Amino acid sequence: MRIATWNVNSLRARQDLVLDWLKRVEPDVLCMQETKVTDAEFPTDEFQRLGYAVVMAGEKSYNGVAIAARKLIRDVRIGLVGAKAGDDKRLISATIAKTRIFCCYVPNGKSLDSPDFEYKLRWLGDLRRTLDECTRPGDDVVVCGDFNIARDARDVFDVSAFEGQTHFHPKEHAALRQVCDYGLKDAYRLHHEQGGKFSWWDYRAGAFQRDLGMRIDYIFVSDGLAQRCSRVEMDVEERRKDKPSDHIPVIAEFGPR
């Protein structure tokens, strides 16, 4: 089974790019973030034409998450435990092929002095609670998406530029560690030790051309999946296309149970 995650930065702006990628790569599951589209306007038919069922939790203009899969999607749940009606649409989870998949769009955090920074930390704490309450020990669990945090020095182009800043702050690292302490491994790091491999580059100042990026998109997996994980790649070619998302897809492959 192959599971991918991609912050598409507007599904309507990126529809052709995403569908072309699906056609070419044919993952079993694609988790999308920042769809920026209401459920009513979601291009469900276009995915179905390619053989994908979709479930989504969207809103107007901002946020929005969705899962597309070539297999049956069961037990869809929207939001964190204790979610309220007006909350940002940042989490959708579902069971596909006996695997519980959490598609996450973690708040950006904006800046250290912003209320959004506390919101980001609180959201990650609530994500851990959600994992504890909505799964059982031994379940195959995938927690993937845009985490807006670079995990360590290898995941930023220049540590000195990020030390203590948002996306690389000790409080963010602690909050993400707490999520991973549920029992999750960074699938990409199971197969790649090298630093300087990024999943996001700012649109501005030629950041991509200068390779000034960060690795902030992850596929975290529980122990059994980690043992069966045969390959993980980041599809940097998608960032070279016309009108690209600022993020690229991450794809993980797993052998049979």
Next chain:
DNA sequence: ATGGTTGTAACACAA
């Protein structure tokens, strides 16, 4: 480079 670009939407805000 307290700049830069993109998407949504509406004359700004989020990223």
